[in-house]
Amino acid sequence: MKILITGSNGLLGQKLVKLLANKDGIELLATSKGGNRISNQSGYSYKSLDITNQLEVEAIFDEFIPDTVINTAAMTNVDACESDKELCWDLNVNAVKYQIKAAEKHQSHYIHLSTDFIFDGENGPYKESDTPNPLSYYGETKYEAEKLVQKAKTKWSIARTIIVYGMVEDMSRSNIVLWAKEALEKGNPLTIVDDQFRSPTLAEDLAMGCWLIAEKQATGIYHISGKDVMSIIELVNRVADFYGLDKSIISPIKSSSLNQAAKRPPRTGFILDKAYSDLEYSPCSFEEGLAILDKQLKA
Numbered sequence: 001m002k003i004l005i006t007g008s009n010g011l012l013g014q015k016l017v018k019l020l021a022n023k024d025g026i027e028l029l030a031t032s033k034g035g036n037r038i039s040n041q042s043g044y045s046y047k048s049l050d051i052t053n054q055l056e057v058e059a060i061f062d063e064f065i066p067d068t069v070i071n072t073a074a075m076t077n078v079d080a081c082e083s084d085k086e087l088c089w090d091l092n093v094n095a096v097k098y099q100i101k102a103a104e105k106h107q108s109h110y111i112h113l114s115t116d117f118i119f120d121g122e123n124g125p126y127k128e129s130d131t132p133n134p135l136s137y138y139g140e141t142k143y144e145a146e147k148l149v150q151k152a153k154t155k156w157s158i159a160r161t162i163i164v165y166g167m168v169e170d171m172s173r174s175n176i177v178l179w180a181k182e183a184l185e186k187g188n189p190l191t192i193v194d195d196q197f198r199s200p201t202l203a204e205d206l207a208m209g210c211w212l213i214a215e216k217q218a219t220g221i222y223h224i225s226g227k228d229v230m231s232i233i234e235l236v237n238r239v240a241d242f243y244g245l246d247k248s249i250i251s252p253i254k255s256s257s258l259n260q261a262a263k264r265p266p267r268t269g270f271i272l273d274k275a276y277s278d279l280e281y282s283p284c285s286f287e288e289g290l291a292i293l294d295k296q297l298k299a
């Protein structure tokens with residue numbers, strides 16, 4: 001199977017490269033904007049690809065002729081999407097359009113990453129067939145891309161996920177667990193929202209979910225997240241418990257008092273039954289995920 005990954009320098013992208021490089025029966029082409037930021041460069045090829053450049057997208061597809069494409073690249077900073085809508089649309093919608101066209105030409109299986117932010121968070125946890133109603137521009141663009149993917153004239157899948165945590169090399173942005181650990185270690189007072197609920201997802205679990213979709217050639221929409229739903233303040237408390245750090249510095253705050261540019265859905269979380277039964281997806285618990293991450297941090 002010839003697999004093309006976009007955004008391979010990102011959190012999910014790097015975990016996918018780690019999972020699929022040197023795997024029997026797989027020829028892997030990792031692509032991202034700029035140079036390769038993964039130091040281990042064996043067992044796969046790397047090419048620079050800016051997915052907003054249609055000619056570059058077409059050239060890579062024509063040359064590699066992928067059986068499967070996993071599109072992890074996106075504009076993922078939710079607040080930045082509100083302030084730079086043009087770039088957000090270009091990366092999260094137009095770039096998907098270019099890839100779908102190229103995937104249709106070569107009849108590649110197109111696997112696209114999406115988000116819980118396509119939902120309004122009034123009725124979580126959500127199943128795949130629930131009706132989207134995005135609250136933010138990021139959510140709108142990801143939903144728009146989903147609609148394009150669903151109309152593709154080639155095999156397609158959508159893997160939706162929720163706050164992904166983990167550690168990779170030379171990260172362009174942090175994630176909630178790394179942030180919480182660092183902030184707790186500093187010991188300064190922390191105010192954390194208690195009215196947003198999510199299922200944090202270990203990056204390795206998400207990478208495995210994407211691979212299972214590819215391997216089984218499963219099509220349609222899949223919810224791929226962690227299995228525990230918790231408030232953000234509970235998440236930070238559980239990180240403190242795991243590391244034996246002082247929890248008394250954590251106090252609750254409401255989302256409305258934060259003045260963030262993008263509106264967040266209050267309660268998401270996913271029902272994972274479809275992924276369990278079709279894919280045999282088997283995510284770890286939050287504490288098991290923290291233990292895996294901790295080992296990597298110590299190494």
Ligand SMILES: NC(=O)c1ccc[n+]([C@@H]2O[C@H](COP(=O)([O-])OP(=O)(O)OC[C@H]3O[C@@H](n4cnc5c(N)ncnc54)[C@H](OP(=O)(O)O)[C@@H]3O)[C@@H](O)[C@H]2O)c1
Binds near residue numbers: 012051076113162
């Ligand atoms: N992370 C989450 O909490 C979360 C939650 C729900 C859904 N998702 C979805 O899951 C997917 C993967 O997320 P992630 O956390 O792995 O994101 P990430 O760490 O931000 O990775 C995205 C990667 O795409 C690259 N990229 C940016 N612009 C590009 C372009 N024009 N062409 C090619 N590559 C480009 C980025 O490069 P640089 O590193 O150089 O910037 C980055 O390496 C995304 O589709 C996201 O929407 C993520």
